[in-house]
Amino acid sequence: MTVHEERDVVIVGGGPAGLAAARRLAAAGLRVTVLDEQPELGGQYFRRPAPEVARVWGEHRPEGRRLVEAVRAAGVECRTGHLVWGVDDDGRTLLVSDPAEHPVRLRGRYVIVATGAYERPFPFPGWQLPGVTTPGFAQHLAAADHTPIGERVLLAGSGPFLLPVACSLLALGVQVAGIAEAGHPYRP
Ligand SMILES: Cc1cc2nc3c(=O)[nH]c(=O)nc-3n(C[C@H](O)[C@H](O)[C@H](O)COP(=O)(O)OP(=O)(O)OC[C@H]3O[C@@H](n4cnc5c(N)ncnc54)[C@H](O)[C@@H]3O)c2cc1C
Numbered sequence: 544m545t546v547h548e549e550r551d552v553v554i555v556g557g558g559p560a561g562l563a564a565a566r567r568l569a570a571a572g573l574r575v576t577v578l579d580e581q582p583e584l585g586g587q588y589f590r591r592p593a594p595e596v597a598r599v600w601g602e603h604r605p606e607g608r609r610l611v612e613a614v615r616a617a618g619v620e621c622r623t624g625h626l627v628w629g630v631d632d633d634g635r636t637l638l639v640s641d642p643a644e645h646p647v648r649l650r651g652r653y654v655i656v657a658t659g660a661y662e663r664p665f666p667f668p669g670w671q672l673p674g675v676t677t678p679g680f681a682q683h684l685a686a687a688d689h690t691p692i693g694e695r696v697l698l699a700g701s702g703p704f705l706l707p708v709a710c711s712l713l714a715l716g717v718q719v720a721g722i723a724e725a726g727h728p729y730r731p
Pocket residue numbers: 555556557558559560561578579580581585586587588589625626627628657658659660661662679680682683686704707
C-alpha cells in the first residue's frame with residue numbers, strides 16, 4: 544500500500560459541501576485534499592450533463608464550474624476517481640482506491656466527510672412498473688439532461704427535495720398533477 548504525505552485536511556466528497564469547505568480552508572492557508580469517487584467534481588447538484596446535452600442546452604449551473612475553478616485556484620489537491628472505502632484505527636487515515644483500483648492510504652490531521660445524501664426508495668405495490676421512478680432520477684433527467692420523465696407526473700415521497708423536482712418538471716412544461724407528501728415539513 545502506498546502511504547502519502549499527511550495533509551492538513553482531507554475531504555471526502557467533492558459536491559457543493561465538500562468544495563465549499565475546501566475553498567474556505569485552503570484560503571485560510573491549510574493544505575487540503577478533496578477525494579471523490581466520480582470522474583468529475585460537483586456532486587449531485589453540480590453534476591455535469593453529457594457533452595451532447597451541453598452542446599444543445601449550454602452549461603448546466605455554471606456556478607458549479609466556477610466553484611470548482613476557485614477550489615483548484617486555491618491550491619486544493621483534487622483527486623477524482625478515488626473511492627474511500629474505509630478508515631484506519633487512528634480515525635484519520637483513509638483507505639482509498641485510486642482510478643486504477645490501486646490501494647492508497649491518505650492521512651489528514653482533520654478529516655471532513657461530505658458524502659452527501661442518497662435516496663431511500665420505499666417499496667410499495669407497483670413501484671417497479673414502467674412509468675414509476677425515484678424523484679432523484681426524474682430530477683437528474685430534467686435538470687441536467689432537459690428530458691422530461693413524462694407528460695403528467697405525480698410526485699410522492701417526503702422532504703423538501705420534491706419541490707425542486709416539481710420546479711424542474713414544470714420548467715419543461717410537464718403537468719405536475721400533485722405532490723403527495725408523507726410527512727409534515729411545512730407545518731408552522
Ligand atoms: C439525482 C439527484 C438530484 C438532485 N438534485 C437536486 C436539486 O436539483 N436541487 C437541490 O437542492 N438538491 C438536489 N439534490 C440533493 C443534493 O444531494 C444536494 O442538494 C447537494 O448535491 C448536496 O451536496 P453535498 O455536497 O452535501 O453532497 P453531494 O452533492 O451528493 O456530493 C457528495 C459527493 O461525495 C462523493 N462520495 C460519496 N461517497 C464517497 C466515497 N465513499 N468515496 C469518495 N467519494 C464519495 C460523491 O461521488 C459526491 O460527488 C439531488 C440529489 C440527487 C440524488
